[in-house]
Amino acid sequence: MFVEVTPGSPTCGRGHGVRGNEVSPPSQERPNVTMRMVASASGVHVSTVSRVLRRAAMGEPPLSETDVRILRIAADMRYVVNPNAASLTTKRSTAFGVLVPSLTDTVLATIYDSVENTAKAAGFETFVANTHDDPAEQSRRIELLLGRHVDGLILGDAHLDGASLTALKRRGVRFVLVSRRSTDHLSITGDDHHGGYLAGRHLAGLGHRVIGIVAGPGWASTSVDRVDGCVAGAADGGVTIRPAHIVEAGFEVHSGREGAAELLSSPEPPTAIFTVNDLSAIGVYGELRRRGLRPGHDVAVIGYNDLPLSAELPVPLTTLRSPLDEMGRLAVETLLSLLEGKDMESVRLRPELRIRESTRP
Template sequence: MIDLVPAKGSSLGPIAVEKFTSGVKTPVTLRTIAEMAGVHPSTVSRALRSDAAPNETNRRIAQLADALEYRPDVAAASLRTRRSDAVGVLVHRLTDVVQAILFEAIESTLTEHGYQAIVANTYDDPGEQRRRVELLQSRRVDGLILADAHLDARYVDWVASRGIPFVLVNRHAGGYPAVTLDDYEGGRLVGNHLSDLGHRQVAILRGIEHSSASSERVRGCLDALAARGIAVPPDAIEATTLSASTGRDAVHRVLERHPGVSAVFAVNDFDALGAMIGLRELGREPGIDVAVVGFNDVPVAEAARLTTVRSPHNVMGAAATTMLLDVMQGKTVESVRLAPELIVRATSCPPA
């Protein structure tokens, strides 16, 4: 038996609540609590809000709700308020380490503000992207965070036409509000680093063409190399799907055409790790015979002693979430670009 005795002057009378640990319990509603507390249901509703005033009545109602193991009926509340206190997060694949780090930061920030995150994998497929957005809208999400935007912006234009608040993260498209890394500058850091080391035969693993992040990293690197008089032949640039296996295969193809390559830049750490495997299979040691540089600085990059460009994905995810909450409140927002940092490790070396 739990006794809740109000302080002197409180509108609540003495209350005793028995917590049942077995048997079928009748669902506890706002009205149940209101009747036991002797107040109106609207008073209980206000008292149980996250922004409720810290007065004695609200504290006593919260105690009573906790003792009764009250759980809000989210679906009913959504119908009443036209809000779900949920945000949809669309990623191309949650098994991607970068996307997982982004989602963790987004979910943590949303939780701090009283929202729930609902994640959906789209596999970068245009049809799947639209299906997932429609599904999330049917769940009455209050907004969307898109981590799977395509450079052509057709998908994002379509999302905009549906009238739901949204922001982009890690990729940008069509001038819509986004939180991204300055990927072009990151690519420039790599190009300057390799040219400073003396490399003139460079191969690039360029990732996926429809990603703004991949495309700008490649462009930044090529521009930095060109400014030093270093040209990269088109057939020394290989597409990948941002995985170790495609990085490995891409290095085999490039070195078959250009055996004199002395440096490899991969726009993703996993491509870079795959490139290291491929180089060893070809009898070349990364960091001794061939320099290798990745991008993102995922946790495994440090263990592999991989030179890479650090992208603060935790900061990026939190900032995108804050931006979406501002958009949902009707505020004007501006896109944010975070600064990259080159992390030099053992896979950097001059030409053999």
Template sequence: MGSADDQGGQEPPGRRGEVNLQAIAGRAGVHVSTASRVLRQTEPARGWSAPAQRVIAAAAELGYRPNRLASSLRTRRSNTIGVVMPRLGDTVIASICQAVESAARAAGYQLLLTTPPDEMGAQLEAVDFLLSRRVDGLIVSSLHLSSQIPRLTNLSVPIIATNRHPGDWLPAVVADDVEGGRLATEHLLALGHRRIGVVAGPRHASTAVERVAGFRLAHEQRDLPVDEALVVHTDFEVEGGVVGAHTLLSLADPPTAVFAVNDTAAIGVMGAARQRGMRVPDDLSIVGYNDIAVVAQLPTPLTTVHSPRATMGAVAVERLLAAIGGGEPDGAVLPVSLVVRSSTAAPLR
């Protein structure tokens, strides 16, 4: 029996999904080792020989799909990034995830995505699951400030946090939330507000903590005290904004403005003000955070802080891939900006 080189491409193809190197080599009229060498190339090279071009054409005609498992055993890489994204229904998290997927795919990587509850234990379990699937690296969004340091610093693969971070011990790609909180508050102070309430979000989230830190910094820069009764912790949801606003507006000396540390809660604040017969911004100015698409289309468009969500996801992938390639994991703090709309004005009282 002649070799594959002598068969002139006459070997009949296997069924789709069962195509192997022998079938491709037979179709292309080359030796199996030649077909294997050509198909291992990750990028087409200019000047390939005619036999190599025949291999590529035969693989396409036969519907060949590479065996990624076998490849990963050879290279010790799976070309897969593990991603932990709690609260995927949240617009902010979803947009970060979409940017991560786009950047990873452009680099030749696939995502293995888990969406556990926004609880520390569930997130750590998700990390363990992804590691068992031999991912090359991890991107973890919305970590808790109390996340267990040993579990995440002794991993076998690089890890990058994004959106939130659990502390300086883990590299993270995040927005400059202290500056964002300062910008939002300084805007209200510049308009003349001195009683500013904060719907402050949960205490376990670095985003909430740092945006409130920016609120305090703006007061400090003007030598103004902060009334602690005006700082109300709730969750990030619309109902959290409703509850927080009613708490603030029920005070004996209520605020003339409210800074909600995310847009969803700010929408809840608007709803609570409407329930009380208040007009925005005449009776109450409101500032949100993140600049999700819907807030520009509200009956009273929301003043908010724009966070670079797509950039956050793309940079997280960039930094993780650099670490997978042997570099040191490195985070980034991305700039934010204030977007002024109709929900803020000078106080009438």
């Protein structure tokens, strides 16, 4: 499912109260006019009015005709937004909390960059925190963010079991998962199973009959779904990937090196290796070099995510490209819709196979 939002681009003047392109001076404010009254007159949720007025106060242009209408009605009612007073009254911060396993991870950093830009365009700030994939640290960081009265959370560090997320939902906290899915919780991710399927089918189609997989941890959907997809894709190509040829290692460079060492030391070493991310694939490259083997010639290698450096390696890496920017954008847009009381569905974005020199017949 794809959610496409094409905002309009009308312009408006800068200031607190706005009438068309004119600024209404604060002295004309009627103290008894509330944001909720503006929302009622505009026929929208109060959170929408909050977002539009906050953008206007920051000198940002409206995003749509609805925004222009809200600004006109607010000016007609002589309402002047006061972000500080609104925050004290509603205990809302017009901010989102974002949790990631590690900001040194290029994938999550790219997603967060898109989250921050999209949130800023909507008049929201973002607070980001690392959890290092530690459930206890995740819980602690969530409480710190909720203590700041953030309006919602975007979580990039979800575990498949989703135990802590169920408790969070019971508390009425609005949140969206990004990059990883978890049980039945709302998420914006790539279609990792399909990406893995493309990798397995590609390797089988090249004639490889012994395929190895360097997997990540079993609690991460990005590993589980990609591995399952690769097994299914290879099977459709007439190749069975045996459990002994699936090594659970991790997402780091050293994980790929260690996983490849185990696979290549097996009684029947694979002629092709699929890794669940590009960093791990680079580790596989290192182990191949240590053994005097060449990627793409002696052993085919496929990564995942298409990091910028993947195409620049001495042997350019075949990989799956995930739409990371779109993930971040949709995560914010979905959370904004939740704040407006809308029902939303999870989104799976299709990856693309980028074939390079690391896979040859």
